[in-house]
Amino acid sequence: MTGGGLGEFELIRRYFARAGARPGAGSTILGIGDDAAVLRLPAGHDLVAAVDTIVAGRHFLRGSDPRSIGHRALAVNLSDLAAMGAIPAWATLALTLPAADPDWLEGFAAGFFDLAREHGVELVGGDTTAGPLAISVQILGAVPAGEGLRRSGARPGDLIAVTGTLGDAGAGLEVARSPQRAHDAHARALLRHYEFPAPRVAFGRAVRGIASAAMDVSDGLAGDLAKLAAASGVAAAVDVERLPLSAALRATASPDQALDQALGGGDDYELVLAVAPAAASRLAAAAAGTATPVTVIGEFLAGEGVRWTRGGRSYVPARGGFDHFAGASTQFTD
Ligand code: ADP
Ligand code: MG
Numbered sequence: 001m002t003g004g005g006l007g008e009f010e011l012i013r014r015y016f017a018r019a020g021a022r023p024g025a026g027s028t029i030l031g032i033g034d035d036a037a038v039l040r041l042p043a044g045h046d047l048v049a050a051v052d053t054i055v056a057g058r059h060f061l062r063g064s065d066p067r068s069i070g071h072r073a074l075a076v077n078l079s080d081l082a083a084m085g086a087i088p089a090w091a092t093l094a095l096t097l098p099a100a101d102p103d104w105l106e107g108f109a110a111g112f113f114d115l116a117r118e119h120g121v122e123l124v125g126g127d128t129t130a131g132p133l134a135i136s137v138q139i140l141g142a143v144p145a146g147e148g149l150r151r152s153g154a155r156p157g158d159l160i161a162v163t164g165t166l167g168d169a170g171a172g173l174e175v176a177r178s179p180q181r182a183h184d185a186h187a188r189a190l191l192r193h194y195e196f197p198a199p200r201v202a203f204g205r206a207v208r209g210i211a212s213a214a215m216d217v218s219d220g221l222a223g224d225l226a227k228l229a230a231a232s233g234v235a236a237a238v239d240v241e242r243l244p245l246s247a248a249l250r251a252t253a254s255p256d257q258a259l260d261q262a263l264g265g266g267d268d269y270e271l272v273l274a275v276a277p278a279a280a281s282r283l284a285a286a287a288a289g290t291a292t293p294v295t296v297i298g299e300f301l302a303g304e305g306v307r308w309t310r311g312g313r314s315y316v317p318a319r320g321g322f323d324h325f326a327g328a329s330t331q332f333t334d
Helices: 008-016 066-084 104-117 168-177 181-183 185-195 199-207 220-234 247-252 255-264 277-288
Strands: 027-030 038-040 045-055 086-095 120-128 134-144 157-161 210-215 236-241 271-276 292-299 305-309
Touching: 008 104, 008 120, 038 086, 038 220, 045 066, 066 086, 066 104, 066 199, 066 210, 086 104, 086 199, 134 210, 157 277, 168 181, 168 185, 168 247, 168 255, 181 185, 181 255, 185 220, 185 247, 199 277, 210 220, 210 277, 220 255, 220 305, 247 255, 271 277, 277 292
Parallel strands: 086 120, 236 305
Antiparallel strands: 027 038, 045 134, 086 134, 157 271, 157 292, 210 271, 236 292
């Protein structure tokens, strides 16, 4: 690629071919520099793979802090592995860049590698090409054979539990769009949730054998819980008064706006789980052991669909889940 006199080879060498973290699971036989990477899983493990693409103007605002873009490109994938109860090990990175801007690359790589180190993820390959800004990260991880969590295991009578708080990232995106709000401490906390989500990797791993189903909440609980219920062939019943909302969200939004962000905002990267009542004490121990707040918000029932209530009355979320190809887009195209 061209731009700034920095060639593709030099760009990869300078920003991405770093001695990275040792992988959290498995071993790297051959990393960056050959035609492909060669990787070895620990004995008795299944390979868990996921890929996510983020595109400028669609998944992040143009002009976003490159450190946040690098962090989020990896975080969205780590969240998928967390939902499977997998241990992340390796990533590959496909970068499409309008220009080889050293300041942008420096920030992007810092955001990516800070999070990679935290989770023991080694970057073992990728592709670099010129074009409109888009980033694809593929993540590879390991799970003891047959023990991966799935969306399909929820049973009638299971509790519905969620990690952390919901709606902060959606509200944080609103702050990113009107930066004059960012002098307020609550608004800054929300913005931070959007820019630097913390995927629940340790917790996902800790609830293997405890949760009967799991999924990450990336597109808003309303749509994502409906997907989990459908995959399991059960119904879900949730009292929205039980949704965990942060002090920052409650301080900056009306009760209705806060609920709308919690159910339809997206980008939270928390986990939603099904847990049999008999496993509730083990769930609490996993939460305490990984310092993860967990809230029970309802239960799964026989049937289909999600029944939302608010103070005993039926409640209809303002937005469903996000679908890139549905007519009513809630995403931005600035
Ligand atoms: P090929 O032409 O064989 O696909 P490339 O010249 O594209 O190889 O890449 C050379 C090496 O650099 C490969 O090992 C590839 O995986 C790695 N690589 C390319 N781009 C990136 C990137 N953005 N991040 C990490 N590794 C990269
Ligand atoms: Mg290539």
